Amino acid sequence: MNLRDRIAQDLDRTDQVGPDIARLTAQARSRGKRLALLRRAAATGGTLVALTIGAVLVASPWNNPRAGTEGTVATDPATHATSPSPRPSSPVRAEDETGPATARGAAAALVSALSDVTDSPTSDYVGQGPRAELGDSDYYAQIRLEDDGGPANVEINVQFDGGFIGGCSETMDECRSARLPDGATITSYVLTGDKAPGDIRSVAELVRADGVRVVVAATNSITRPGVGTYVTRPEPSLTGDQIRSIALQEYWNEELPAVFLEAGKTLEPFRAAAS
Amino acid sequence: MPAGQDLGFDALVRITAPALHRTALLLTGGDHHLAEDLMQGTYVKVWVAWKQVSRADDPVAYTRTVLTRTFLSHRRLRRSSERPTDELGLSESSASGDQDPVLRLDMLDALRRLTPKDRAVVVHRYWLDRSVTETATDLALSEAVVRTRSKRALARLRAQFTDLDLDPREDS
Numbered sequence: 001m002n003l004r005d006r007i008a009q010d011l012d013r014t015d016q017v018g019p020d021i022a023r024l025t026a027q028a029r030s031r032g033k034r035l036a037l038l039r040r041a042a043a044t045g046g047t048l049v050a051l052t053i054g055a056v057l058v059a060s061p062w063n064n065p066r067a068g069t070e071g072t073v074a075t076d077p078a079t080h081a082t083s084p085s086p087r088p089s090s091p092v093r094a095e096d097e098t099g100p101a102t103a104r105g106a107a108a109a110l111v112s113a114l115s116d117v118t119d120s121p122t123s124d125y126v127g128q129g130p131r132a133e134l135g136d137s138d139y140y141a142q143i144r145l146e147d148d149g150g151p152a153n154v155e156i157n158v159q160f161d162g163g164f165i166g167g168c169s170e171t172m173d174e175c176r177s178a179r180l181p182d183g184a185t186i187t188s189y190v191l192t193g194d195k196a197p198g199d200i201r202s203v204a205e206l207v208r209a210d211g212v213r214v215v216v217a218a219t220n221s222i223t224r225p226g227v228g229t230y231v232t233r234p235e236p237s238l239t240g241d242q243i244r245s246i247a248l249q250e251y252w253n254e255e256l257p258a259v260f261l262e263a264g265k266t267l268e269p270f271r272a273a274a275s
Numbered sequence: 276m277p278a279g280q281d282l283g284f285d286a287l288v289r290i291t292a293p294a295l296h297r298t299a300l301l302l303t304g305g306d307h308h309l310a311e312d313l314m315q316g317t318y319v320k321v322w323v324a325w326k327q328v329s330r331a332d333d334p335v336a337y338t339r340t341v342l343t344r345t346f347l348s349h350r351r352l353r354r355s356s357e358r359p360t361d362e363l364g365l366s367e368s369s370a371s372g373d374q375d376p377v378l379r380l381d382m383l384d385a386l387r388r389l390t391p392k393d394r395a396v397v398v399h400r401y402w403l404d405r406s407v408t409e410t411a412t413d414l415a416l417s418e419a420v421v422r423t424r425s426k427r428a429l430a431r432l433r434a435q436f437t438d439l440d441l442d443p444r445e446d447s
Contacts, residue, residue: 002440003401003432010382011297014305019296024318025288031315032322 034115035259098255101158103127103272104264105256106141110156111267112260113249117242120147127264128273130254137254140273144222150233151222154243157215158252166207176240183209186247188240195229196221202236204243214252216243282334284325288318291338298339301398302346304387317342339403340413343395347414385435392416393428400425 001009099105107127114122126142137160145154165185168175172189179185184206191201199221206214218238223229238246251257264270282290295317299310320341321328331337386394392414399410400421407425411418433439 001438003397003429004404006382006436006439007301007386007402010305011300014383015297015300019292019311019314021289021292024292024314025285027315028288028318028322029284031319035319036323 034112097258098251098253099258099261100132101130101137101139101254101256102261102264103129103139103141104267104270105129105261106139106156106158106264107143107270108264108267109249109251109256109260110141110143110154110246111263113156113246114143114145114154116249117245118145118147118238120145120237122146123269125267125270126273127270142273145218145237147237149235149237152232152237153217153219153222154238154246155215155217155219156246156252157213157217159213159215160211160254161213162211164207164211164213166205166213172203186244188244195219195223196231198231199229200236202238202240202243204240204247206244206247212252214247216247218243282329284322287321287328287334287338291335295339295342298398298403299342299346301383301386301402302343302391302395304394305381305383306387313342313346316345320345343399343413344415347391347395382432382436385432389428389431393424393431396421396424397428397432 104125104127106129107125111122111125114120122143122145124144128140130137130139138158140155140157142153142155144151146152166187167177167185168187168189171191172187173192175187175189177185177187187205187207189203189205191203193199194201199219201217201219203215203217205216208214218236220233220236221229221231251260292314295314296310299313299317300307303309303313317338321338328334328337386397389397395414396410396416399405399413400407405413407418407421410416411421414421416424
């Protein structure tokens with residue numbers, strides 16, 4: 001039997017279903033549209049036009065750049081369960097062209113991740129990039145999201161120190177933790193009164209098999225640097241599923257997709273977070 | 276597909292997906308999830324560049340090239356975890372089955388054990404039936420590199436599939 005026939009024979013045995021053409025088409029359109037928007041924003045400058053509709057609030061909030069990292073996290077085997085890992089669809093993937101993460105790039109990446117889960121407008125971009133001089137690859141971004149319920153901050157913290165365990169601890173309300181098929185652990189919980197009376201933070205913490213920790217928090221408040229945290233709405237602006245989806249994006253790595261790095265260069269209004 | 280044909284994106288996907296799916300499976304060594312991701316990434320790029328793709332001489336070939344280059348680009352980023360081996364490509368069932376393992380060698384498994392570039396060369400040359408020159412263009416390699424990689428890959432496959440009947444062209 002020749003090589004081609006041999007390959008065909010094995011393919012026939014393996015590939016009995018074929019591609020889902022409707023799904024491929026729909027997802028390519030969906031991801032392609034967002035990717036095109038990001039590229040256009042990067043090329044034309046200014047804010048990420050399609051993703052930043054609506055009012056820009058006056059305040060320039062700054063929250064703790066290590067938000068969501070406090071406390072000792074202990075694994076609670078009782079709360080672990082194996083579940084499928086529905087990786088979110090995204091206009092970009094980790095395998096796209098990348099470059100070292102920047103504060104602005106992290107904020108742009110968060111804008112994109114948000115656009116996958118909500119149509120609400122964003123504003124007031126804050127970021128803290130890796131500090132190469134300290135050998136620190138961690139980065140942080142914060143964005144204000146505003147829907148009919150009022151403005152509130154969404155934050156992401158990506159850490160590469162390793163040694164993270166993940167899982168629930170006694171300080172976490174409504175905690176759920178699951179082991180994903182790829183070896184990651186994702187934990188969702190709620191913190192109340194952490195920053196101010198009535199403050200609610202809905203948190204998703206992903207500890208990946210490669211040791212990277214991704215913490216996404218949706219709040220019901222905004223923070224003004226040096227002034228304080230103000231509760232602006234009864235509940236956080238995103239659901240647990242939405243913040244989990246953001247944490248599960250594959251591109252939260254020491255290098256971020258180039259399209260985000262480019263878009264971040266012109267992201268406004270942007271403020272670098274204090275160290 | 277002739278140039279200038281009024282082909283929409285949906286039609287291109289419909290026309291190319293079945294064959295591309297098989298090529299993606301071969302490039303990924305039979306990993307259905309990776310193959311699906313690869314196809315998805317390819318069609319996103321094609322959608323974004325649709326104006327250019329639709330004007331190409333051969334949109335199908337253009338799409339296929341995007342697929343291969345996306346695959347190679349993806350592999351470059353993961354090179355640190357690449358572990359090509361010389362082990363025989365025995366399917367799982369062969370390890371415990373009673374049949375002669377040689378009869379149950381899996382070509383997809385054998386392809387997976389080639390380096391990504393060697394695999395891409397084999398797929399282009401012997402599955403897609405592309406010439407050395409065309410393969411070199413598709414993969415952005417020199418013709419000499421295509422020949423070298425092709426020879427090396429075939430030698431490995433020959434060692435595993437002794438019953439493989441290779442066309443003389445395949446050694447050129």
